[in-house]
Amino acid sequence: MGRGTTRKLRTGFTTGACATAAAASACRALLTGHWTDPITIRLTNGQTPSFPLEVAETGSGWARAAVRKDAGDDPDVTHKALIVAKVAPGAPGSGVTFRAGPGVGTVTKPGLPLDVGEAAINPVPRRMISEALAEVAEELDQACDFDVEIAVPGGEELALKTWNPRLGIEGGLSILGTTGIVKPYSCAAWIASIHLGVDVARANGLGHVVASTGSTSEAAAKKIYRLPDSAMLDMGDFVGGLLKYVRRHPLPKITIAGGFGKLTKLAQGATDLHSSRSQVDFAGLESLAKGHCASVGSDALSCIGSANTAKQALEIAGPALADAIADLAMATAERTLRDAPTDVEVMIFDRNGMLVSRRSRVPFPPLHGKK
Numbered sequence: 001m002g003r004g005t006t007r008k009l010r011t012g013f014t015t016g017a018c019a020t021a022a023a024a025s026a027c028r029a030l031l032t033g034h035w036t037d038p039i040t041i042r043l044t045n046g047q048t049p050s051f052p053l054e055v056a057e058t059g060s061g062w063a064r065a066a067v068r069k070d071a072g073d074d075p076d077v078t079h080k081a082l083i084v085a086k087v088a089p090g091a092p093g094s095g096v097t098f099r100a101g102p103g104v105g106t107v108t109k110p111g112l113p114l115d116v117g118e119a120a121i122n123p124v125p126r127r128m129i130s131e132a133l134a135e136v137a138e139e140l141d142q143a144c145d146f147d148v149e150i151a152v153p154g155g156e157e158l159a160l161k162t163w164n165p166r167l168g169i170e171g172g173l174s175i176l177g178t179t180g181i182v183k184p185y186s187c188a189a190w191i192a193s194i195h196l197g198v199d200v201a202r203a204n205g206l207g208h209v210v211a212s213t214g215s216t217s218e219a220a221a222k223k224i225y226r227l228p229d230s231a232m233l234d235m236g237d238f239v240g241g242l243l244k245y246v247r248r249h250p251l252p253k254i255t256i257a258g259g260f261g262k263l264t265k266l267a268q269g270a271t272d273l274h275s276s277r278s279q280v281d282f283a284g285l286e287s288l289a290k291g292h293c294a295s296v297g298s299d300a301l302s303c304i305g306s307a308n309t310a311k312q313a314l315e316i317a318g319p320a321l322a323d324a325i326a327d328l329a330m331a332t333a334e335r336t337l338r339d340a341p342t343d344v345e346v347m348i349f350d351r352n353g354m355l356v357s358r359r360s361r362v363p364f365p366p367l368h369g370k371k
Contacts, residue, residue, distance in 0.1 A: 009184035012072030013051075014177025015083055016125030017043060019150050021051035022065040022085035024132040029056065030063040030087050031140050039065075041132055043180035044124065054082060062088040073184040077161045078173065082153050087133070090145035096130040098148050103155025104175060109168025109230065111203030112196060120164070120174040121150055128180065150175055163193040166229040167200050191241040197233045198245055204230060209251055211235040211242050213258030213273065220353035221257040237262070240271025243336040255345040256333060260322060260356060261310035263348050267328035271336060280310050289317040292324040314356070322348050322357035330359055 025039040038050040055066035064086040071079035090097055100106050100119035107114045113123050121129075129148060137144040152158070155172040159165065164174060176189070194211075201209050210225060211233040212218035218232055225231075235242045239256065246254060256263070261280060262273045270278035286304035293301060300316055307313040314321055326346040333344045345360040 009074075010072035011184065012070050012074055012076070012079070012182035013049065014125075014180050014182055015069060015078055015081070015152070015173070015175045016122065016128060016177030017041070017049070017180035018051065018067040018069045018083035019085055019121070019125055019175050020128040020132050020180070022053075022067045022083055023087055023129045023148055023150070024136060025051075025053055025056070026063040026065040026085050026087040027133045027136045027146060029058055029065070030089070030146075031136065031142055033058070035065075041128075044128065045179050045181070047180070049180075055084060062086055071182045074182045074186065076182060077158050078152070081155065081158065081173075083175075084151040084153070085129075086149040086151070088147045088149075090147045092143065092145055094145050094147075096126075096133055096144065096146050096148060098126060098129075098150070100171065101149040101151025103152035103158075103172040104150050105155075105159060105164055105169035105172040107168065108170050109200055109204060111200035112167065112169070119150070120169045120172070122174060122176050124178045125175045128177075163197065163234070166232060167193075167196055168230060187238065187241070190236060191238050194233060194235055194238060194242050195245050197230075198242070198249055198251065200230050201233075201251060202249060206231050207252040208255070209233055209253075210255045210257055211239070213237065213239075213262045216351065216353050217257040217259060217347070217349045220349045220355065221255060221347055223353075224347075224355075225255070237273040237277075239266055239273060239333070240336060243271065243333055246342055247337050247340045250340045250342050252341070253343045253345065254333075255347060256329065257347040257349065259351065260314050260325065260348050263329045263346065264310050264325050266332050267325045269332055271332070282307055282313065285310070285313050285321075288324055288328075289313070289321050293317040293320045295320075311351075319356065323359065326357040326359035330361070 021039050021041050029035050035056045037053045040050045042048050051067045054068050057064045066082050066084040069081050098119050098121050105120035107118050134144045152173050159173045209231045210221045264280050265273050265278045268281050283305050289301045304313045330344050330346045343362050348357040
């Protein structure tokens with residue numbers, strides 16, 4: 001690649017698309033005794049991709065196929081995972097039923113788009129698989145009654161890198177996807193996980209959740225509040241995606257926890273905190289410091305406008321600047337929530353997890369976890 005050129009990022013396929021392809025191939029083999037490799041399916045957007053098979057096995061009354069997931073250039077934890085579908089005849093009139101095989105989770109908490117006890121195969125992949133099997137059955141003049149088991153070898157370990165444990169999905173991954181396509185570095189999957197986290201918290205009667213920008217602030221906040229995992233939301237940079245959803249689906253209380261740099265951007269009005277989409281306004285930070293940190297001295301505060309990092313600005317101005325930022329961050333959050341009946345608290349932590357500032361408009365309990 002030459003200097004100055006930009007390579008177009010490759011799209012990939014969701015676990016739901018891969019499961020659909022594997023199930024369609026296995027169904028065809030079950031009914032005909034012959035394999036179609038590669039297997040072509042229709043996605044919800046009308047595309048018709050083909051998938052090569054890595055496993056093609058038949059036994060007495062069943063067929064099993066597997067497709068290797070290609071997530072394109074997206075940093076997906078399931079990239080290169082094997083998605084396996086085993087199809088067997090179902091009871092007459094049962095339609096298509098689903099089971100979780102090894103590495104696919106089971107729903108254990110309410111609030112998700114599936115009932116408790118169901119295999120964590122989301123509604124759109126279920127519909128895609130059912131429609132693909134119905135197409136095969138109709139072509140071969142057979143009833144569309146099938147038992148489908150989806151498995152992901154190693155999925156239980158991969159699930160530990162996802163939201164599944166805190167959402168109450170136990171034993172493995174979820175089979176996901178709404179279009180079948182994975183867009184590289186898409187924010188959609190993360191924001192969708194945040195929304196599910198809010199849904200689970202509401203369904204389980206949690207009156208307080210902590211939304212953190214990263215693992216350090218989450219761990220520090222959890223020591224203070226000792227809340228269950230289902231109350232801890234890893235919002236990352238997507239505070240706007242969280243707050244806009246809570247505006248429509250209110251919670252009694254939300255704590256926003258993060259580092260000084262991220263929450264400075266929130267204080268300055270940004271609701272997407274990623275470094276490529278928002279920047280700290282150091283001139284504004286200097287002006288704020290001069291209005292709240294007079295005891296530091298104007299000469300020192302005048303250096304904030306040329307500071308290299310927000311951390312350096314905080315070191316110059318001291319805790320009073322953190323308090324001012326927390327107040328403004330809380331105000332931005334409240335504006336985003338509009339009239340939602342949700343109390344907001346802001347906690348700012350340093351890189352070692354020590355509390356720098358804590359602000360709220362309502363009284364809060366003592367800091368049991370403060371060192």
